[in-house]
Amino acid sequence: MKRKIISYTLLTLAVLLIIVGIVQNGYLDTMQRATVICLECIGIG
Amino acid sequence: MVKRRIIQFASALLYNINLVGFARGTIYTGRTKGLCVPGLNCHSCPGAIAACPLGSFQTALGDIRTKLPLYIMGILVLFGVLLGRAICAFLCPFGLVQDLLNKIPSPKLRKSKVTRWLSLSKYAILIIFVIFLPLYFMWINGISEPAFCKYLCPMGTLQAGIPLVLANESLRAITGVLFQWRLIWLGIIIIASVFVFRPFCRFLCPLGAIYSLFNKYALFGIKVNEEHCTGCHACTRSCKLDAQKINDRECIRCGDCRPACKHKAIVYRKKGSKNEK
Numbered sequence: 001m002k003r004k005i006i007s008y009t010l011l012t013l014a015v016l017l018i019i020v021g022i023v024q025n026g027y028l029d030t031m032q033r034a035t036v037i038c039l040e041c042i043g044i045g
Numbered sequence: 046m047v048k049r050r051i052i053q054f055a056s057a058l059l060y061n062i063n064l065v066g067f068a069r070g071t072i073y074t075g076r077t078k079g080l081c082v083p084g085l086n087c088h089s090c091p092g093a094i095a096a097c098p099l100g101s102f103q104t105a106l107g108d109i110r111t112k113l114p115l116y117i118m119g120i121l122v123l124f125g126v127l128l129g130r131a132i133c134a135f136l137c138p139f140g141l142v143q144d145l146l147n148k149i150p151s152p153k154l155r156k157s158k159v160t161r162w163l164s165l166s167k168y169a170i171l172i173i174f175v176i177f178l179p180l181y182f183m184w185i186n187g188i189s190e191p192a193f194c195k196y197l198c199p200m201g202t203l204q205a206g207i208p209l210v211l212a213n214e215s216l217r218a219i220t221g222v223l224f225q226w227r228l229i230w231l232g233i234i235i236i237a238s239v240f241v242f243r244p245f246c247r248f249l250c251p252l253g254a255i256y257s258l259f260n261k262y263a264l265f266g267i268k269v270n271e272e273h274c275t276g277c278h279a280c281t282r283s284c285k286l287d288a289q290k291i292n293d294r295e296c297i298r299c300g301d302c303r304p305a306c307k308h309k310a311i312v313y314r315k316k317g318s319k320n321e322k
Contacts, residue, residue, distance in 0.1 A: 003262055006262050007263070010125075010259065011123070011264070014119050014120075014123035016119070017115045017116070017119025018116060018123065020115050021114075021115035021118070021119050026112075026114070026116025026117065027079040029105065029108070030080075030081070030101050030105070030117065031076060031078045031079030031096075033101065034079070034100075034101065035074040035075075035078045036072075037072055037089050037209065038088070038100065038191070038201075040191050041191065041206075042087075042201055042202070042205045042216075043195075043201065043202055043220070043223050043228075044206075044216060044219055044223065045195065
């Protein structure tokens with residue numbers, strides 16, 4: 001029962017973080033960074 | 046096992062469905078890049094249609110003076126609490142690569158107390174390379190550096206670095222020592238994967254380290270039915286990873302232990318049901 005409460009609390013927290021993150025433009029920031037080639041990631045930068 | 050392999054191949058293909066990018070030497074720039082996939086999958090891969098959660102988290106740390114990376118943190122917690130390390134078994138393309146490499150006939154290094162201890166090193170990599178170094182470089186230079194992606198991520202080299210450098214002449218012209226290091230590091234991990242089962246997942250992967258924190262509470266997991274379990278530990282003995290019990294931090298919920306249980310006590314089930322160990 002305790003595990004179940006923790007699981008659903010974490011699930012709620014995750015959803016809240018995502019919603020607040022989207023409001024803060026987290027989705028757009030992620031998209032902008034992921035749509036340019038990350039030179040560090042490919043071993044050049 | 047066959048079902049898991051199909052899911053692994055399907056997810057790897059789905060993450061990297063922009064196949065035309067490999068021929069063009071360019072990356073996908075659509076709106077789905079704002080979403081993250083659960084596994085380690087470089088978003089600079091020409092085929093990738095979504096972002097890597099670990100890469101996104103590191104780059105988002107660069108903006109920490111103005112905003113916390115709540116969106117990425119939420120995604121990581123969501124994936125963790127839904128699936129835990131089942132992501133490593135089913136939804137990580139590099140897990141699939143290592144699984145296939147380990148199929149090559151060769152002497153295999155078995156798990157031991159040493160490998161169990163070494164499995165803690167991925168938490169050090171998470172703290173040092175994913176959190177501390179990007180923040181440190183931002184503090185010193187004013188610009189964050191994704192240290193794990195830059196120095197240690199084999200997936201970035203395999204699925205992004207090599208295809209882009211082969212297809213894109215301008216990128217090929219600016220490769221240097223770092224790219225050579227990345228090739229050597231990838232080679233080491235590929236060779237190690239032949240002799241050791243999933244060495245990157247077990248000892249190095251910070252994404253696995255994050256998901257392992259949620260493994261105990263993940264909603265999807267393996268259930269041990271207490272009524273059928275005799276405590277013989279045949280399941281943990283058959284495990285090729287360093288799990289000491291089912292659903293502990295090293296258990297990736299692959300289900301490969303199920304055939305080892307003569308009493309059929311191990312089943313995939315949603316958490317929270319009765320008689321669960």
